[in-house]
Amino acid sequence: MIDWNDLSRIPLKAELYGRETYFREALSQAEGLWGERARSVLHRSALLMIKPDGLVSGKAQRIVEFLHAHDLRIVAVRKFAMHRLQWRELWRYQLTASTLDRLMVNDLVFANPCLMLCLCDVSGAALPATVRLSVLKGPSDVSQQTPDCLRSRMAQPNRVFSLFHVADEPADLLRELAIFLDTSDRAAVFEALARGALADAERRLLEDTVAESVRAPRELDxxxxxxxxxxxxxxxxxxxxxxxxxxxxxxxxxxxxxxxxxxxxxxxxxxxxxxxxxxxxxxxxxxxxIVYDDPGASKQIVAAGQSPWLEPSRDIG
Known part of the structure; x- marks a missing residue:
């Protein structure tokens, strides 16, 4: 079955997620549905959320093309407006640095629909798909981005308009699916991740949403x-x-x-x-x-990148 070395290489994340309701619920459900395949399915699974600012600014098609070019196959699609409690829970351990002004602006952003893409990595890479995608997307801080990362290619204008979000590690993938989806819909997504194929209705939803995104893009100027x-x-x-x-x-x-x-x-x-x-x-x-961060404040969990995953695994659970 899945253990902590399959889930995260950040000890603090293991400590915080270990008794968290979202993570525990999704892990139990995934292990029950995937059975003996649980580790391999989780390893090749990833998640990317195109945020409302990414959709309205016409970035959806280029994001989808980037995923395909890097052997990340879309196997499940959901479109919904994220509730204020959902996005606060999603970034619970990062918003510890944010000003209240930034929370208010985020409420305006997330009054509009997002597009969730669940992915199957068909590259055969040694890194978990979540970690590989997190490296490919680049940091949210514009000043730290390299020209070839997805954030730079999408011309991210600032830290609030980050255009998309990815689950950074396998543990985050599970936790976020429990935040976004109820039990039955989450089961359907877990089955799609195991199957590795996109249903026809969801393919049409993806095509329609991408077409709508590129039809009349708004400049976030x-x-x-x-x-x-x-x-x-x-x-x-x-x-x-x-x-x-x-x-x-x-x-x-x-x-x-x-x-x-x-x-x-x-x-x-x-x-x-x-x-x-x-x-x-x-x-x-x-x-x-606005001012993005409170002076002296810091995120509770910071993404570790791929380096810990390239080192020999160690028991952090």
Whole structure:
């Protein structure tokens, strides 16, 4: 059966996940369904979530092409809007560094649908598929990305608009499927991962979603969004409450100067002013002009990359 050396090479992750409900539930179900094949199926399984910003900016087709080019076969597809509790649980051990402003902007991002792709690695690589894909995608910090990683190829604009997410290790794959899916749907995905083939209905869902993504892609350009919001504000400024008008005006000026702003008072003033704004323009401003991390704060779990998986395994459970 599956042991911790098949799941993670991060001791803290083993400690935190070991009694966590999502992980335990998915591990038990996977072992029950996969039986003697559990280790091999888990080894070749991976997950990539195209986030709402990735779909709306037309990145879906290029992401799918990248996966195919690296022998990662799509075997299950789900499209859904991630509930606020789901994405908070997904990044529970990373959001410990985030500002509350960033949480508020993420709520705007995830009001829109995501596309979950479950993958079967047919390359025969020694690395687990999750680890291999995590290396291929590159770091979320734009300054640390290499030109050949997927994040760089997708021209990720900032840390909020990371465009997609991957499960970094096999343990994360199991945990995330329990966060996203109920028991019966998770069983269907586990069966697809073992079978290694995509159902016709899900193939059509993938094709339709990719076509919709590339049909009219939106530029996630903070400067262009700022111009549109400023124009909408100027048309209504004279009719607005003086306090709200001054707040919006000052924050728009600060953003035009490249400065970060405090997000809650700005969005409260926008809401009170009832301006005719595209929700994505507001989201783009948040992604571009907030402070992302609290000073001195750190993530509870940081991805370890492939290095620990290249070393001899050791008991961490």
């Amino acid at each position: 903070a400067r262009a969004a700022l111009v549109r919001v400023r124009q909408a504000f100027d048309r209504r400024a004279a009719a607005l409450d003086a306090g709200d008008r001054d707040r919006i005006d000052a924050d728009l000026d600060a953003m035009a100067a490249g400065q970060r702003i405090a997000w809650p008072p700005f969005v409260r003033a926008l809401a009170a002013s009832d301006l005719d704004l595209d929700p994505w323009d507001v989201t783009i401003l948040g992604a571009g002009f």
